[in-house]
Amino acid sequence: MISKQSLIVAKWEFLRFFKWKQQLISYLLMVLVMAAVVAWSFFVDESRHQYRIAVPAHFTLENTEQFQFQRPTITLEEQLAQLKSTETWHAVVSEEAEAIVVHTLSGKKWQQTLDSELQKYFRQVYGQSQGLSAAQLATLEEPVTLEMRYLDDNYKGSDRPEKMIAIGLLFLLLIGLSTAFGQLLMSITGEKQQRVTEQLFAIVTPQQWIDGKVLGHSLSAMKAMFTTSLVIVLSTVITLLFIADKPVDFTWLNWAVIAWLVPFALAGLLLCACFMAAIAASIDDPNTSGKGVVMMVTWLPLLFTYLVIDSPTGFGMTLLSWLPLTSFAAMPVRLAMVELAWWQPLLSLLLLLGTLYWLRRLAGRIFLRGMQMYGKEPSWGDIMRWALSNKTE
Amino acid sequence: MRIAVSAIEKAYATVQAVRGVSFTIEPGEIFALLGPNGAGKSSIIRMLVGMTLPDTGTIQVEYQQQRYNHIPRRQLGYLPEDRGLYPDKSVEKNLLYLAQLHGLSKATAQQQMSHWLEIFELTERRHEDLKQLSKGNQQKVQLIAAVIHRPAVVILDEPFSGLDPLNQEKVVAFLKELRQQGMTVILSAHQMAMVEKLADRMLLMAKGKVVLAGTLAEIRLQAQPKQVVLIETEQTVSEDSLASVLADEHWQWQSSHSFSVTLANSTDLTHCLQRVLGSFTVRAVTMQAADLHQLYVSAMAEHQQGSAA
Numbered sequence: 001m002i003s004k005q006s007l008i009v010a011k012w013e014f015l016r017f018f019k020w021k022q023q024l025i026s027y028l029l030m031v032l033v034m035a036a037v038v039a040w041s042f043f044v045d046e047s048r049h050q051y052r053i054a055v056p057a058h059f060t061l062e063n064t065e066q067f068q069f070q071r072p073t074i075t076l077e078e079q080l081a082q083l084k085s086t087e088t089w090h091a092v093v094s095e096e097a098e099a100i101v102v103h104t105l106s107g108k109k110w111q112q113t114l115d116s117e118l119q120k121y122f123r124q125v126y127g128q129s130q131g132l133s134a135a136q137l138a139t140l141e142e143p144v145t146l147e148m149r150y151l152d153d154n155y156k157g158s159d160r161p162e163k164m165i166a167i168g169l170l171f172l173l174l175i176g177l178s179t180a181f182g183q184l185l186m187s188i189t190g191e192k193q194q195r196v197t198e199q200l201f202a203i204v205t206p207q208q209w210i211d212g213k214v215l216g217h218s219l220s221a222m223k224a225m226f227t228t229s230l231v232i233v234l235s236t237v238i239t240l241l242f243i244a245d246k247p248v249d250f251t252w253l254n255w256a257v258i259a260w261l262v263p264f265a266l267a268g269l270l271l272c273a274c275f276m277a278a279i280a281a282s283i284d285d286p287n288t289s290g291k292g293v294v295m296m297v298t299w300l301p302l303l304f305t306y307l308v309i310d311s312p313t314g315f316g317m318t319l320l321s322w323l324p325l326t327s328f329a330a331m332p333v334r335l336a337m338v339e340l341a342w343w344q345p346l347l348s349l350l351l352l353l354g355t356l357y358w359l360r361r362l363a364g365r366i367f368l369r370g371m372q373m374y375g376k377e378p379s380w381g382d383i384m385r386w387a388l389s390n391k392t393e
Numbered sequence: 394m395r396i397a398v399s400a401i402e403k404a405y406a407t408v409q410a411v412r413g414v415s416f417t418i419e420p421g422e423i424f425a426l427l428g429p430n431g432a433g434k435s436s437i438i439r440m441l442v443g444m445t446l447p448d449t450g451t452i453q454v455e456y457q458q459q460r461y462n463h464i465p466r467r468q469l470g471y472l473p474e475d476r477g478l479y480p481d482k483s484v485e486k487n488l489l490y491l492a493q494l495h496g497l498s499k500a501t502a503q504q505q506m507s508h509w510l511e512i513f514e515l516t517e518r519r520h521e522d523l524k525q526l527s528k529g530n531q532q533k534v535q536l537i538a539a540v541i542h543r544p545a546v547v548i549l550d551e552p553f554s555g556l557d558p559l560n561q562e563k564v565v566a567f568l569k570e571l572r573q574q575g576m577t578v579i580l581s582a583h584q585m586a587m588v589e590k591l592a593d594r595m596l597l598m599a600k601g602k603v604v605l606a607g608t609l610a611e612i613r614l615q616a617q618p619k620q621v622v623l624i625e626t627e628q629t630v631s632e633d634s635l636a637s638v639l640a641d642e643h644w645q646w647q648s649s650h651s652f653s654v655t656l657a658n659s660t661d662l663t664h665c666l667q668r669v670l671g672s673f674t675v676r677a678v679t680m681q682a683a684d685l686h687q688l689y690v691s692a693m694a695e696h697q698q699g700s701a702a
Contacts, residue, residue, distance in 0.1 A: 005494055196478065198442075198473035199491070200477070203471075203495055
């Protein structure tokens with residue numbers, strides 16, 4: 001299936017972008033950025049401050065942790081003068097014919113909380129004026145609890161952890177595809193520009209070469225997905241243990257889904273990498289070519305799957321999970337949200353592998369011709385003609 | 394490995410790059426392709442490597458009783474015109490990668506690499522990135538990459554470019570060593586002095602066509618069929634004396650003690666010398682053979698005149 005030469009190319013390509021030191025530094029920088037965001041949020045958090053609010057004498061508002069309501073005996077004009085000149089008040093509330101007016105020096109975030117407090121207070125006031133009891137008021141305040149009950153036993157529910165797993169899978173695949181996209185574009189067009197192409201052409205066949213490249217960069221993308229998962233898991237553990245002070249619980253994780261994700265993700269990445277490698281081989285100069293954008297077509301399966309994620313048993317998701325060009329994204333998501341017979345993911349995976357074999361040969365043909373072109377970019381017509389030809393050497 | 398190229402033609406979109414070129418390369422010889430830019434040398438090399446196929450004509454490669462339409466990859470070492478290695482990887486990593494792709498085990502690859510690095514005095518720089526090396530040293534690494542797997546045929550496109558005279562001599566010695574080891578070397582170059590020292594046979598090309606072909610002696614004969622001999626005498630010679638002694642010869646007075654005679658063939662030389670010795674005491678006789686550079690320039694000039702006409 002895959003030659004020794006392809007494995008050597010794959011190892012080379014994988015290690016070419018495997019730089020632990022740089023990766024650790026980038027993760028460290030990411031943690032520092034997150035720490036800076038948290039520190040800034042804490043620094044500018046207005047909820048920890050207490051605000052003095054002047055209200056009319058007949059307002060029976062109770063003080064909260066954030067707001068201290070006072071009822072001064074001086075006139076409104078005097079209150080407003082104090083608001084302007086001193087630190088006596090943070091806001092002055094007055095009553096006018098049609099509205100309640102809140103006077104402040106300028107807009108601040110804490111005023112939204114004050115707005116909520118005042119709204120709540122006036123709902124109570126109006127309720128009491130209508131003769132409603134405290135229990136009746138509480139009933140009105142409480143939203144109705146709507147519970148969905150599904151009769152299809154295979155459907156695991158849309159608001160359970162399974163949906164989080166499904167979204168997480170799509171996110172990880174996006175990370176993988178983005179990694180493969182960047183590396184393949186850089187590696188293939190770079191080699192063409194540095195004329196490594198001719199050297200390698202004299203040593204390995206184009207098919208061996210594309211096989212190695214596609215495998216190497218797909219494994220690199222898998223590594224990116226794995227390290228991202230690891231960072232997410234570690235961050236969650238640290239947040240739970242040291243910030244939220246809660247026990248770590250991963251019992252909601254569905255290991256069977258994760259076990260299926262690995263072959264689907266790898267086959268999907270290989271499939272997309274074949275397509276991306278073929279397109280990249282036809283690019284002469286990445287700075288001026290418009291073909292690089294076409295490589296992003298490989299992100300469409302993720303987008304299509306996301307759009308039907310709330311209907312995992314619907315026609316759209318079922319179709320996507322069987323189509324070989326989209327199943328790598330849709331089938332793991334469907335597996336996460338719907339109970340499926342074992343043969344369904346297996347058959348879908350086999351279809352995907354069959355398509356991968358076909359696309360690999362097709363990409364090899366485009367790769368062969370694309371690599372031979374210097375200083376001139378082939379047209380889409382040329383690419384189609386190469387794809388449909390039988391020439392692989 | 395024997396290579397027979399027969400009447401190959403190759404056209405690109407608007408250019409006829411190769412026009413009916415034929416030649417053979419025997420095992421263990423150094424064969425040079427010469428010609429100005431756009432002569433079609435690189436197109437021929439790409440066809441020999443198998444990157445492109447001829448539009449018409451054939452390339453037949455015989456190796457170990459098998460026939461191929463290009464040089465088999467495992468038996469080929471190639472130095473492209475536009476150098477192709479990874480500049481941000483070390484010398485060692487570049488060489489080991491290519492050697493392993495050629496099918497060498499890691500141990501053999503390391504052994505071969507050490508051997509060639511020693512020869513090219515690059516051992517101490519093996520861990521440096523390629524981009525840190527001078528152009529000449531990068532060229533040496535590229536040469537090592539082409540021969541590290543000891544192929545039957547080595548194709549070197551402009552192997553002397555970027556090298557100083559001292560290193561050019563080293564490359565000449567290196568290529569002679571390859572020939573001694575039985576490798577067939579095909580090279581294209583502009584440095585005629587180097588090619589003259591090295592090549593067993595050569596092909597001079599212009600605008601996709603063969604202008605001259607053969608060994609250096611054969612090319613001389615084709616380009617300069619008449620030989621010129623310079624004769625120096627003890628006594629003074631005048632134009633009048635020459636006119637009487639060499640009445641039916643093409644002679645030219647050079648100085649009071651020397652003159653040249655243009656001969657149609659080698660038998661004329663004996664005849665001419667007999668007549669000269671009858672009248673003068675000869676101090677020295679020198680055959681005035683044009684070097685490859687002169688032959689190349691005159692052949693190209695003739696070709697251009699012919700094309701213009």
